[in-house]
Amino acid sequence: MDRYNLAWTLAFFLPVFSAVVLATGPLTDLENIAGKLVFYQMEGNATFVRDTGELASDVPTETMFELFDPQKNFSTAKFTYTWDLGNGKVIQGTEPVVRYLYSESGNYTLQLKLGVNMAKYTPPITGVYSMDVQVLDAIKSIELKGPSDYKVSQNTSLAFHVDGSPPMWVCWRFLTNCVPDVSGGCTLTMLYENTLRLNHTFTSAGVHCLDISVRNDISKLQTSFSLYVRSSYNTHLFFMLSCAAILVATFSFIIVIACRPRHSSRTQIATSSNAMFLKDQDSEGQSKILLKFSGVGREEREPLISQHGTQYSS
DSSP states (O other): OHHHHHHHHHHHHHHHHHHHHHHHGGGGGOSSOOEEEEEEEEETTEEEEOTTSEEETTSOEEEEEEEOOTTOTTTTOEEEEEEEOSSSOEEEESSSEEEEOOSSOEEEEEEEEEEEEOSTTSOOEEEEEEEEEEEEOOOOEEEEESOSEEETTSEEEEEEEEESOSSEEEEEEEEGGGOOOTTOOOEEEEESSSEEEEEEEOOSOEEEEEEEEEEOSSOEEEEEEEEEEEOOHHHHHHHHHHHHHHHHHHHHHHHHHHTOOOOOOTTOOOTTSOEEEEEEEOTTSOEEEEEEEOOOOTTOOOOSOOOOSOOOOO
16 A cells, blocks of 8 residues: 555656756756847937947947847746946846936946846846946037138137037038038048147138038037138238339330430520620731620520621710
């Protein structure tokens, strides 16, 4: 009778023991729970996957733990999640998703402590996952510091403030008269600070456009500036002075040629002098022409012909 009861007892408990062995056997291979952390950020209607650990500040963030369980060993298990965001906040829950945001840029270490309860009387399995996170400020604006009008043929310095976390890649180009460039080329610059300085010399007056595209690891922003370029006053003044100097030299030459005094020949006597021609005969009977200058003033008169010799009176 005892042997009969023992046989029935073994026949009853053997399937139960086999089931426990089958259930607990794979647990020796589940000490490290396979999975990964995936980061999502939502901005407007767009969702961005941040799988490199670089996040944007002040943007709603969602981190999900994706379990790798192709054999469905954890299909009936219960999970607990403890999220340490690295900024002093700890969030606990039973869902594999946590929602939060980082308000300031910087470097953080996000840590997840995972607990798995397979059965009621089995000890829980735990796993710890951590990931270094770099939080960057998204590029929000590009602001021109200084005036928006410039001069032709002058070395112009333009300064721009970029609101975003460096390092940043900047692609810029000037468009004369804002005519689109079909080639699409630009000058690429690496920016390690928030101030961009450009030196440029405008060769023509008018309205010019400056296209700037800035991006970092988490964002991108493109904008355009209209710059008014006017003619240089110094250039016009130099041109006017040069023309005036040429005109003055030309007129001076003409005046000198036109007003140059004409010299009389030696045989001519100025008509304004008080001179008289006198005819005289010497003792030999030869006639001589005598030139007599008079000291008479303008208001005095003197006979044109003066006769020397005997004067007759009636």
